[in-house]
Amino acid sequence: MSNNAKFAEIAALAGDPGRASMLNGLMDGRALTATELARLAGVTPQTASSHLMRMTEAGLLSVEKQGRHRYHRLASPAVAQMIESIMRLAAPDIATKPLRTGPRDAALRAGRTCYDHLAGRLGVSIADALVSSGHLRLGLDAGEVTDSGVALFDRAGIAIEATARRGRVLCRPCLDWSERRPHLAGAIGAALCSHCFDNGWIRRIDGTRAVSVTPQGRRQLFKTFGVRLG
Structure with missing residues (x-):
């Protein structure tokens, strides 16, 4: 074909x-x-x-x-990236027009899973915090975990070397369909998402891919990664 x-x-x-x-x-x-x-x-x-x-x-x-x-x-993650890209095209004015949607849509915008990594305001806030503190570099199509980022993730219990050995791109940006700014994808994005679930920092909202941040999660995301959630 x-x-x-x-x-x-x-x-x-x-x-x-x-x-x-x-x-x-x-x-x-x-x-x-x-x-x-x-x-x-x-x-x-x-x-x-x-x-x-x-x-x-x-x-x-x-x-x-x-x-x-x-x-x-x-x-594969590539299929998820395709679907996320279609969502951006399907809702081109979501960031500029007044939003008249129900609670579930608000929850999806606040935080959700994008295949195996975090998206929405939660995912973008994590990426912003890591970039501003010098732990990540995110370009248009590629990303890099800096030496300080490697040390940070290791302290948090996320082993970069083990994550990198899985044969997947370690770090890349994924343009968020609702925020229109990048969140963190790749193997490190997936590892961070799993870490948040495993430690009770976030929970799934039944019937949707939205997630909620627990009180412990708010404290630990700020303490560990410098993430400020409104």
Whole structure:
């Protein structure tokens, strides 16, 4: 298949409302069953199975088998980055027009997972704090953890060397669709997100990929990384 044909295939797959709902539903990094994704997209199980098979064959999704169950997740961080980019295009005026959305949308803007790293005001605030203190350098397409950043993450219990050995880009910016400024992605972004969950600094909000910061999390994010949350 030519590059143009592959491009058209992926664009068509992501452009269907039902499939778009499924892809968006997997943006929190979790794996879901076909039944759960059918409910999310508002389609029949048979239709969901057809959608999932096509997206898996195209490389948008991967499937994990556990006993009798099959769990679907986004195939890679690159797929998540594509979806986040589409979200920015789908809501071009979100940062400038008055916002008339419900509590769930407000929660998503405040903090959410973008595949396996943190986004929204929370993610951008973390990136801002690390850059302003000299622990990170973030360009348009690439990022770097400085020597002081390596020491900082090591003190926090996030081993940079072990993270870097996993064969994934260590540090990169990801332009946030709601804030329109970069949050931290790559292996270090994923490790930091896991660290926040594991230590009870953030919690998932049921039914969405939004997260809330716990009181302990506010204290520790400021104490450890200098993050100020309004």
